[in-house]
Amino acid sequence: MHRGRVVFGAMDEVVFGEPAAEAIITQMDRLRASRAFLMVSGTLRRQTDAIAKIQRTLGNRCVAIFDAMPQHTPREAVIAASEQARAADADLIVTVGGGSITDGAKAVQLCLANNVRTVDGIDAIRAAKGAPPPMMAPSVRQISVPTTIAGGDFSANAGVTNMATKVKESVRHPLVMPSAVILDPAMTLHTPEWLFLSTGIRAVDHCVEGICAQEAHPYSDAQALKGLSMLASGLPRVKQDPHDLDARMDCQIGTWLSMGALTSGIPMGASHGIGYVLGAAHGVPHGYTSCVMLPSVMRWNKSANAERQALVAEAMGQPGKDASEVLDHFIRGLGMPRSLREVKVAADDFDAIARAAMHTPWVPRNPRKIYGPAEVRAILELAA
Known part of the structure; x- marks a missing residue:
């Protein structure tokens, strides 16, 4: 129930x-x-x-x-x-x-x-x-x-x-x-391409972590799944033709829907939590944190929520595929960074990032339980 x-x-x-x-x-x-x-x-x-x-x-x-x-x-x-x-x-x-x-x-x-x-x-x-x-x-x-x-x-x-x-x-x-x-x-036509597309992946992250949360319910799913499908279709069309206002509108409405899970009480997970630390302590732009972290968090979480992850792949038009690979391919296809190295975060910083991430609101709510900094470090190494 x-x-x-x-x-x-x-x-x-x-x-x-x-x-x-x-x-x-x-x-x-x-x-x-x-x-x-x-x-x-x-x-x-x-x-x-x-x-x-x-x-x-x-x-x-x-x-x-x-x-x-x-x-x-x-x-x-x-x-x-x-x-x-x-x-x-x-x-x-x-x-x-x-x-x-x-x-x-x-x-x-x-x-x-x-x-x-x-x-x-x-x-x-x-x-x-x-x-x-x-x-x-x-x-x-x-x-x-x-x-x-x-x-x-x-x-x-x-x-x-x-x-x-x-x-x-x-x-x-x-x-x-x-x-x-x-x-x-x-109003988004003047936004630099990297900023529009990377914040679009931030919206994808809201959808994905909302769908994959243990607390997901039908109301949040309805919005997150539709939002994800609109973003998965709209973002590549904006990349292909920056003047396509219909594609931009789809991305904007997909983003609005992406917030449905969060605003209806569904917690985000480790991608958001680690992202907070990468932004505040290392100056990584908001959207880039999701580009770099989300596929690795999905890979690490799969043992806890494989059925929910299958819904993500399906909403992105790739039923039956591994969701972390679908996301990895999708983010690379938009020309966004996919590793911590690319956003100038070095392995020397992983321990400090892992400790700080434990104090964010979301890392403790991750669908696969994170008991301490060692597990966060394991996720960071997947994203290195």
């Missing part, structure tokens, strides 16, 4: 296939917001007219723009953005960019609500030992226009990096989930 609990998050709407600028106006009207604080990709703002177009459409409803969020969302940048939003008296945050910007805005919501004004002050809102501290709920909400496809827009969790300790820490609250997400494939 299935057991579980599906919590529907605080997102009101997902809008897909409409131009972003017009969709933002519609959302502002719906939320009765008049003072939008834009948190945007600096590259997108400097090298394209996409942000200027949104700014023109919003007119005086755009009160300030922050475009200096580095990768992995450092605390310092979160505080800088919070101070700017506070000074502008913003009543809504609109993000246009990748996962680091989306996560940054989630943290800014909590900084504004809880009067956090210093880098050390973020200690007051970060989740410690798995549980967020008591805090005031955000009143300035967020709408999100993602330009990558990692899927963080659909969660109430954000990762913020403590630069002093080189650890990515979690901040969360049910209301930091964006009130609306706007999926406009045209």
Whole structure:
């Protein structure tokens, strides 16, 4: 008998296939917001007219723009953005960019609500030992226009990096989930190919670890399996023709579906857990961590969940094949890195990575039980 609990998050709407600028106006009207604080990709703002177009459409409803969020969302940048939003008296945050910007805005919501004004002050809102501290709920909400496809827009969790300790820490609250997400494939046309495709593998990782979890249930399976099949079809089509907006839309919707397992309470596994450490301690881009780790984690886990892994191969159009090999071939076919060596992580670091990974939320929830750093090291050696 299935057991579980599906919590529907605080997102009101997902809008897909409409131009972003017009969709933002519609959302502002719906939320009765008049003072939008834009948190945007600096590259997108400097090298394209996409942000200027949104700014023109919003007119005086755009009160300030922050475009200096580095990768992995450092605390310092979160505080800088919070101070700017506070000074502008913003009543809504609109993000246009990748996962680091989306996560940054989630943290800014909590900084504004809880009067956090210093880098050390973020200690007051970060989740410690798995549980967020008591805090005031955000009143300035967020709408999100993602330009990558990692899927963080659909969660109430954000990762913020403590630069002093080189650890990515979690901040969360049910209301930091964006009130609306706007999926406009045209907004992803300027995203570098490696970034779009690698974050697509991050979404594949959400699907795969969701399908392969011991706790999987029919509701999460329905989304993860459909999401995986859309990503498996869409990503190679984007690689083949970067201007194929239908393929990009399939990837965006596949990513939305990929978050179904996570948001309905299904834990991720060792690929996500080890990925956190590779990102925070070694600067490996978010999507690359999944490219490098996922097939090896699948290989290591197979003795515990071979039947679930068979569903992965089938959803990717390769029924009867070994899922770790299907994923390996798929990731290589997109031209993504497939080894720790390729992302400049050396064997000398494996012991430290393995120890740190044990403290992530996901390694202890991996479908094949991981008892200590030795098992994590075995997975790292498969990925070397």
